[in-house]
Amino acid sequence: MNPFFAVSRWAGLMAVCLLTACAQTGQLPAQSSGIDSKPLPKVLAQKPGAPRPVPLPNIELTEPLLFRLTLAEVAVQRGQPLVAVQAYLELARETRDPRIARRGTEIAWRTRLLPQATELATLWLEADPGSRRAQQSVIALLITQSRLDDALPHLQRWLTRDPSAVGQSFLQLSSSINGAGDKPGVLSLLRRLSEPYPAVPEAHMAVAQAAWNADEPVEALARARAALKLRGDWELAALFVARGLQRESTSEALAFLAGFVGAHPEARDARLNYARMLVTEKQYGIAREQFALLLKQAPDNVDIAQAVAGLSLQMRDYRAAESQYRRVLELNPRNPDQIRINLGQVSERLSDFDGARRWYASVTHGPLYMSAVSRFAGTLAKQGRIDEARRHLQGIKAVDSRQRTQLTLAEATVLREANAFQEAFEFLDVAVSKFPGNIDLLYDYAMAAEKVDRLDVLESSLRKVIALQPSHAHAHNALGYTLADRNLRLPEAKSLIETAHKLAPDDPFILDSLGWVYFRLGDLAQARRYLELAYAQRPDAEIAAHLGEVLWAAGQRDLARQRWQEGLREQPDNEALRATIRRLAPAMLQAGS
Numbered sequence: 001m002n003p004f005f006a007v008s009r010w011a012g013l014m015a016v017c018l019l020t021a022c023a024q025t026g027q028l029p030a031q032s033s034g035i036d037s038k039p040l041p042k043v044l045a046q047k048p049g050a051p052r053p054v055p056l057p058n059i060e061l062t063e064p065l066l067f068r069l070t071l072a073e074v075a076v077q078r079g080q081p082l083v084a085v086q087a088y089l090e091l092a093r094e095t096r097d098p099r100i101a102r103r104g105t106e107i108a109w110r111t112r113l114l115p116q117a118t119e120l121a122t123l124w125l126e127a128d129p130g131s132r133r134a135q136q137s138v139i140a141l142l143i144t145q146s147r148l149d150d151a152l153p154h155l156q157r158w159l160t161r162d163p164s165a166v167g168q169s170f171l172q173l174s175s176s177i178n179g180a181g182d183k184p185g186v187l188s189l190l191r192r193l194s195e196p197y198p199a200v201p202e203a204h205m206a207v208a209q210a211a212w213n214a215d216e217p218v219e220a221l222a223r224a225r226a227a228l229k230l231r232g233d234w235e236l237a238a239l240f241v242a243r244g245l246q247r248e249s250t251s252e253a254l255a256f257l258a259g260f261v262g263a264h265p266e267a268r269d270a271r272l273n274y275a276r277m278l279v280t281e282k283q284y285g286i287a288r289e290q291f292a293l294l295l296k297q298a299p300d301n302v303d304i305a306q307a308v309a310g311l312s313l314q315m316r317d318y319r320a321a322e323s324q325y326r327r328v329l330e331l332n333p334r335n336p337d338q339i340r341i342n343l344g345q346v347s348e349r350l351s352d353f354d355g356a357r358r359w360y361a362s363v364t365h366g367p368l369y370m371s372a373v374s375r376f377a378g379t380l381a382k383q384g385r386i387d388e389a390r391r392h393l394q395g396i397k398a399v400d401s402r403q404r405t406q407l408t409l410a411e412a413t414v415l416r417e418a419n420a421f422q423e424a425f426e427f428l429d430v431a432v433s434k435f436p437g438n439i440d441l442l443y444d445y446a447m448a449a450e451k452v453d454r455l456d457v458l459e460s461s462l463r464k465v466i467a468l469q470p471s472h473a474h475a476h477n478a479l480g481y482t483l484a485d486r487n488l489r490l491p492e493a494k495s496l497i498e499t500a501h502k503l504a505p506d507d508p509f510i511l512d513s514l515g516w517v518y519f520r521l522g523d524l525a526q527a528r529r530y531l532e533l534a535y536a537q538r539p540d541a542e543i544a545a546h547l548g549e550v551l552w553a554a555g556q557r558d559l560a561r562q563r564w565q566e567g568l569r570e571q572p573d574n575e576a577l578r579a580t581i582r583r584l585a586p587a588m589l590q591a592g593s
Contacts, residue, residue: 541574
């Protein structure tokens with residue numbers, strides 16, 4: 001047979017066979033074949049280019065060969081991937097045809113037969129060395145299996161194929177390879193890949209990211225600095241440097257970002273991160289200046305407008321907060337109902353309860369609907385319209401048990417805020433009797449019991465919550481704090497609060513309880529430690545009361561007064577704080593502080 005005719009016949013029949021098979025298997029439902037439609041993995045992007053001639057083997061398409069190909073595709077359609085992949089593997093080894101190897105690679109990858117997929121992809125690349133798709137598949141499969149040393153030469157060749165795009169290649173590689181489980185191995189691989197490219201900033205950043213993931217912060221920071229030195233206006237590198245500095249010192253990170261945005265005024269992402277870090281550090285005045293600059297640069301940026309609104313709220317500039325939240329709503333935010341609720345809260349702060357109710361009523365469905373309903377009733381309660389608030393809640397039709405519970409809890413809150421503690425307790429008593437296994441109702445019932453000095457009910461309810469849900473940190477904490485606050489069974493109180501702390505180590509109210517129980521036990525140093533941690537996270541009036549009392553007992557009375565004054569500024573009507581001050585420093589209240 002003429003070799004040219006043999007090759008042509010082979011190419012034509014193979015193309016028909018493989019294209020037909022691909023079309024058929026692409027239409028098969030996953031459950032019928034066991035082979036899903038997941039595409040080949042992509043680690044590195046490739047540029048589109050002109051069609052490239054594919055080298056084909058000079059081999060005759062015999063009837064036995066065609067028969068084996070057909071059997072392989074039938075196995076695919078029948079959901080027998082092991083049979084199909086093995087057949088394609090044997091055919092690829094024999095023929096060295098890149099089309100057979102590619103088809104086998106696709107089937108093996110989709111069915112997660114990764115070792116076979118890797119061999120097939122390698123055969124594909126050997127048969128067609130110019131195929132970037134084949135090279136990409138080999139790299140992706142090796143990385144997926146954490147075979148990083150085997151991937152190294154392929155990645156080195158990838159980087160050298162287009163020297164003009166080596167920086168972008170490093171960024172693509174970094175974003176893909178850092179998901180591998182072997183973090184130290186990834187770092188070692190990227191170090192070796194970056195060695196020939198000391199003047200490429202992206203190479204340094206790829207190593208910086210890998211070092212950070214491998215818990216090597218010193219190297220990560222040094223590499224990010226090197227990248228920034230090579231490209232002084234690169235925001236990505238600057239933000240990474242700031243993150244590295246913040247790990248040790250927030251003040252250093254702030255100083256660095258201040259210098260960077262000063263030198264590069266158009267660096268919007270860096271300025272936004274700088275402003276947010278300032279807010280975290282409660283440097284609201286400087287933060288507001290930075291946000292004002294950002295708004296000038298991007299007046300229609302919804303995220304910036306929302307951040308400015310939130311900052312204005314924190315600074316108690318309610319008119320500015322209202323203006324900004326209205327602007328956010330005009331910009332079609334992702335969470336419009338949350339913005340409406342925020343506007344309702346701002347209206348409440350301005351004592352515009354009718355306006356607040358209009359905002360809450362504008363939330364008519366969705367996940368925040370019940371929150372809006374509860375807040376609507378809360379505004380009525382604040383105006384002393386308790387019966388009206390309860391009627392409003394009772395008029396809402398619950399669509400499921402979760403909403404029914406939310407409405408019950410909201411009604412109990414209305415009663416508590418009206419100081420109708422006995423009525424709230426009796427109301428929840430009825431609710432719990434109807435739904436004795438409802439954890440949320442039991443917990444709220446316990447809190448209502450504390451207000452009417454029914455410690456027996458409080459303890460039994462909280463112990464039931466703990467029995468039903470042992471990971472309920474606040475149930476452990478509430479029982480422990482109640483015992484500690486009354487100087488009862490202090491070792492048991494400490495054990496309960498320590499359990500809560502293990503379950504939620506960063507919760508400021510649990511830290512407050514831990515400090516308070518240490519105070520009751522006479523350990524002022526530990527008490528102060530935990531209370532200062534709690535107060536730093538959340539400067540709540542009740543935490544201020546506890547911290548001030550510990551400082552008072554330690555002889556630091558000026559600092560105690562300072563904390564109490566801060567608490568009064570935040571919550572001037574907080575009874576727990578005022579009671580502490582009346583007991584220890586009544587002159588503060590008499591002076592109107």
